[in-house]
Amino acid sequence: MSYGQIFPQWRAAAGPHWPAYTQHRFVQALGNGSLPRAAFLHYLVQDYLFLIQFSRAWALAVTKADTVQEMRHCAATVHALIHDELPLHIGICAAAGLSEDTLFRAEERAENLAYTRYVLDAGHAGDFLDLLAALAPCVLGYGEIGAHLLAHGGDGPYADWIATYGGADYQALCHAVGGLIDSATMARLGDSPATTPRWPGLCKRFTTATRLEVGFWDMGLTP
Amino acid sequence: MSYGQIFPQWRAAAGPHWPAYTQHRFVQALGNGSLPRAAFLHYLVQDYLFLIQFSRAWALAVTKADTVQEMRHCAATVHALIHDELPLHIGICAAAGLSEDTLFRAEERAENLAYTRYVLDAGHAGDFLDLLAALAPCVLGYGEIGAHLLAHGGDGPYADWIATYGGADYQALCHAVGGLIDSATMARLGDSPATTPRWPGLCKRFTTATRLEVGFWDMGLTP
């Protein structure tokens, strides 16, 4: 998937960390249905806690946007995360016998803390672009994973998960986020962003966040 | 208007600053229709810029909330500000011949900078309650002003403005924000918040923000 002009360049700069994330053993096991149910539920609980922090990070992006257009985009994402995606998780977990209160009180694993707090700090330490570079691997990597798994079957016990991230709605969101990254980058770095002094730092942010996604899947395998 | 339990106490602590804000000459002129059109349009332009910063402040509140319930409330407010209230301003201004680009490029007056950046800093310097105490005078003061003007006529050239803030939708929003302030305060300070060490500081935040609202009306009278 391309999702715009900048994302493929950041992805290439991440080197082997990118496939280590998108083709992780957890992902393969989701796709072929071999993932133990306990691992999936454990992942869902941590992902619920993750989404809370991810919503905070997109809300931070609203405070760091330069234009009303950028604010609108980020605020719509916060709204979708809190009003659509969190309830989706709550529903799946409820069906598996986990109450929302159980979710909220679950202890965040260190791999979860590492990833989410790194993203938030990228925003506090830098500017809107730094934050987007740290947010991108999650949003767009899940799009790539979902599309890939769907194209290679997409059935089995985790068909719902695959249908969500491989489906048209989430793919449209990825294209929109890819477009936001492109326009935000050009507005700040001009037409040749890869030749500017800030480029290596943005690639490093993206790569670090990708490494932490790998850690998140590792954690998913150890309930 | 009471809008919950805490707001009336903060309002009382603000002493004469509160009526200086809610019964300001600008407000009276809005109510009796004597406000010059130039002053109203000038106010609308500055209020557009204000709303952008106010949206940022509510987004900051999302990042400082302790519970998903608090996050939901603040995220819904950000969404309403950016997707409903900003377009409302853009519409009124467009009808008066002011494009959105003109609005966005207008220079923020010092009184506007003072108020909005004080609110944002209250959030960065303190916690969720500090931010709510700085946000409260605007949200709830406009509710009080709108309800008062509507009860005393509400017609004339500024009837639309009065109908917006005095109307059921905005009044419901004020009651909801008053409830959020109450629950957030109790969750952090307990059942007798006025006896805790943080109370004077919260009253001071509310009072300072109220003083800066007075300055905003003063500014409105000097296009």
Next chain:
Amino acid sequence: MSYGQIFPQWRAAAGPHWPAYTQHRFVQALGNGSLPRAAFLHYLVQDYLFLIQFSRAWALAVTKADTVQEMRHCAATVHALIHDELPLHIGICAAAGLSEDTLFRAEERAENLAYTRYVLDAGHAGDFLDLLAALAPCVLGYGEIGAHLLAHGGDGPYADWIATYGGADYQALCHAVGGLIDSATMARLGDSPATTPRWPGLCKRFTTATRLEVGFWDMGLTP
């Protein structure tokens, strides 16, 4: 005074706002000794409160630096402000009969709130450069004012103030801050920063902070 390569360009971009600040009536009255004592003491009290917020802003810069070198510079400034400059103010005020507690409890004027909170927000909203552009007018403008007044006499009732800001120590600090701005700008925007998309925004930050400095002097004249 040049204080590096970037500052003179930002100063030129500020147009008439710069002399409105550095040649303000308050400054002229400091220089020729005609400033009423009450105005000077009033200014000192507000400047004490200003320095507290300014220290917070330089501490924020520590959190937004990219290199240890940048951190060292900003941390040394925080230390100098809190351990040297604040006590200097406390000493002058004590000699005039104002205790530190009186200073700390004084009410910040709106012009003071506008300036300091704008600078802090520049840091939170943007990156290290945005913050430096908002900090620069105060640090370097005082250097220019001090040098100018010292070169044109520097005696009279406010000779101490002039000697402080026109003296070798403060001038050295200005050259160091000018150098920090230069190196930080080149590290992020390259060798031709004025041709990059971010340049107008940085000039606007500098200009807005300069406008707010004018407001601070205005406030100084109205105890």
Next chain:
Amino acid sequence: MSYGQIFPQWRAAAGPHWPAYTQHRFVQALGNGSLPRAAFLHYLVQDYLFLIQFSRAWALAVTKADTVQEMRHCAATVHALIHDELPLHIGICAAAGLSEDTLFRAEERAENLAYTRYVLDAGHAGDFLDLLAALAPCVLGYGEIGAHLLAHGGDGPYADWIATYGGADYQALCHAVGGLIDSATMARLGDSPATTPRWPGLCKRFTTATRLEVGFWDMGLTP
């Protein structure tokens, strides 16, 4: 060690996580000299990167302090970290053949990212107390570890490290930080902080940071 009134209560609330940190296998190996040199150097490199982030966190505390006294304390800590403790690390590493540039360019391990970014986020999400509760395990735990190892010998290949953290200067710093925690807590929560609604949240912050310290030692054992 007690280091004030509040710290022992937070430490007790951390339960088994506290000894898991302060009596970790890495600590025991430091004390009896059995720690492989490679592990120690690996730890020093990560600790250098840690100290940069820790300096940022104490600088963030300056921006969140309520009084000049609190600001002074935190600014002095930033100064000591950047001007004394970082050079100490640079010196030890240089003696082992590692340049400062090598240190600065080393990749932060996930366990390091988790801990440091969690502390920074505690400050951004909450208030001064939240930040102190997240900072406390590192500062005071090292004091406890150093004092314990020194009292039980303190010689061997890591005698310098033990002498630093067990020595009078660092112990005095711990007592000062313990005092800051006490006074900051009383100023915000009153005389019975453990009975206030915020207490469980502060204990949780302290415990989470302690868990992440355990992870940091684990990381130290796997160069």
